[in-house]
Amino acid sequence: MEQRRSKQLFNRAQQLIPGGVNSPVRAFRAVGRQPFFVERAQGPWLFDADGNRYLDYVCSWGPGILGHAHPRVVEAVQRACTGGLSFGAPTAGEVELAERISACVPDVEMMRLVSSGTEAVMSAVRVARGFTGRDKIIKFSGNYHGHSDGLLVKAGSGLMTQSVPDSAGVPAGYAVCTLTAVYNDTESVRRLMEENAGQVAAVVVEPVAANMGVVPPKPGFLAFLRQITQQTGALLIFDEVITGFRLALGGASEYTGVHADLYTFGKIVGGGMPLAAYGGRRDVMACVAPLGAVYQAGTLSGNPVAVTAGIETLKILMEDKGIYERIDRRAERLEAAFCRKGLTVNRAGSLLSAFFTPDWGEREGSVTNYEEACQCDREAFAAYFNRMLERGIYVAPSQFEAMFVSDAHEDELIERTCEAIGKSVS
Numbered sequence: 001m002e003q004r005r006s007k008q009l010f011n012r013a014q015q016l017i018p019g020g021v022n023s024p025v026r027a028f029r030a031v032g033r034q035p036f037f038v039e040r041a042q043g044p045w046l047f048d049a050d051g052n053r054y055l056d057y058v059c060s061w062g063p064g065i066l067g068h069a070h071p072r073v074v075e076a077v078q079r080a081c082t083g084g085l086s087f088g089a090p091t092a093g094e095v096e097l098a099e100r101i102s103a104c105v106p107d108v109e110m111m112r113l114v115s116s117g118t119e120a121v122m123s124a125v126r127v128a129r130g131f132t133g134r135d136k137i138i139k140f141s142g143n144y145h146g147h148s149d150g151l152l153v154k155a156g157s158g159l160m161t162q163s164v165p166d167s168a169g170v171p172a173g174y175a176v177c178t179l180t181a182v183y184n185d186t187e188s189v190r191r192l193m194e195e196n197a198g199q200v201a202a203v204v205v206e207p208v209a210a211n212m213g214v215v216p217p218k219p220g221f222l223a224f225l226r227q228i229t230q231q232t233g234a235l236l237i238f239d240e241v242i243t244g245f246r247l248a249l250g251g252a253s254e255y256t257g258v259h260a261d262l263y264t265f266g267k268i269v270g271g272g273m274p275l276a277a278y279g280g281r282r283d284v285m286a287c288v289a290p291l292g293a294v295y296q297a298g299t300l301s302g303n304p305v306a307v308t309a310g311i312e313t314l315k316i317l318m319e320d321k322g323i324y325e326r327i328d329r330r331a332e333r334l335e336a337a338f339c340r341k342g343l344t345v346n347r348a349g350s351l352l353s354a355f356f357t358p359d360w361g362e363r364e365g366s367v368t369n370y371e372e373a374c375q376c377d378r379e380a381f382a383a384y385f386n387r388m389l390e391r392g393i394y395v396a397p398s399q400f401e402a403m404f405v406s407d408a409h410e411d412e413l414i415e416r417t418c419e420a421i422g423k424s425v426s
């Protein structure tokens with residue numbers, strides 16, 4: 001596969017942009033090759049700077065549930081652009097998008113639009129702290145909530161109960177307020193709640209984890225989080241930046257039946273534009289300025305072009321009742337294609353991950369938390385990634401990312417992918 005122009009662009013990029021990319025996973029370091037540069041995308045296809053075509057299962061890391069450049073979304077955005085790119089004043093579109101989000105996820109009684117998932121989660125945590133008057137939060141190892149200081153914190157090693165920063169430049173002081181528990185381990189949450197009685201403002205969780213590969217919640221795990229937060233006066237925050245409008249129109253609360261106090265959305269809700277949202281209980285969101293004392297603002301918040309992309313995307317999802325059934329069924333077909341000894345496949349709706357677990361014996365079939373995800377064979381994953389790419393199929397360049405199925409991945413393309421999987425994992 002010729003990637004000459006991509007190589008040239010990557011060399012130029014590395015002169016000016018750290019690692020040549022504007023978000024680290026794009027550098028392809030985990031799979032030992034250089035990234036291709038995208039020229040354009042249409043439906044399920046990406047086209048690179050050298051004219052190669054790839055069947056895309058990254059879908060912009062989640063937003064592309066309709067495939068790339070859906071004609072209705074593109075047309076709506078073009079129309080919006082003509083009317084001006086940014087006003088810093090309220091628009092009817094913001095009201096319509098808020099009404100649509102609330103119609104899909106009724107728990108979101110009030111919300112704010114922001115520009116990234118990072119901003120949404122950071123703001124939701126601030127609101128939880130403002131509402132409860134408490135400082136600490138509990139998060140889970142392997143859950144990703146964007147790159148704000150307070151959430152770039154990981155569990156300390158071994159028997160240490162203290163969290164530590166997960167990035168240089170994050171003051172150790174942040175780790176004091178961010179406690180880390182083990183995903184799917186109720187006891188680890190109970191212990192932190194007891195040790196920090198009366199101090200925990202919120203438990204923030206990916207209701208279906210999708211940033212350590214896909215790791216679904218065990219039965220009862222989310223219900224336990226609901227119960228213990230209610231008992232201790234903490235809020236439950238579902239970070240649905242990936243799962244929102246993905247697992248179902250109503251996201252994780254519809255998919256799992258468990259309801260949170262606050263929700264964060266991103267990715268799909270912006271239809272491919274920089275837009276995210278956080279919201280939930282009316283009494284909690286009433287803390288946000290100018291109604292309340294929690295400050296949060298944004299020059300580009302509710303940007304009219306981004307809002308238009310979000311509205312049109314949600315419109316299509318709300319109109320087309322068959323879409324979730326279709327994408328889930330296609331993901332199920334891919335799941336079946338991965339099924340073999342030495343692989344552990346986790347799937348939730350149209351999100352799936354194949355973990356390379358070659359020598360796991362009895363334990364095979366069980367990746368339930370970050371520690372287990374980390375034990376997978378990343379070299380085997382890299383080999384699989386490269387074989388898929390040589391066959392023109394682009395899956396996420398890391399064992400710790402999900403495979404996203406879109407409505408543009410028609411059945412015939414899914415079958416072609418299944419064949420490639422068979423040849424690439426054996």
Ligand SMILES: *Cc1c(COP(=O)(O)O)cnc(C)c1O
Nearest residue numbers: 116117118144145146241242266
């Ligand atoms: C992508 C993601 C974020 C961060 O969103 P950005 O728009 O990249 O800042 C937060 N939480 C989850 C669960 C995500 O998947």
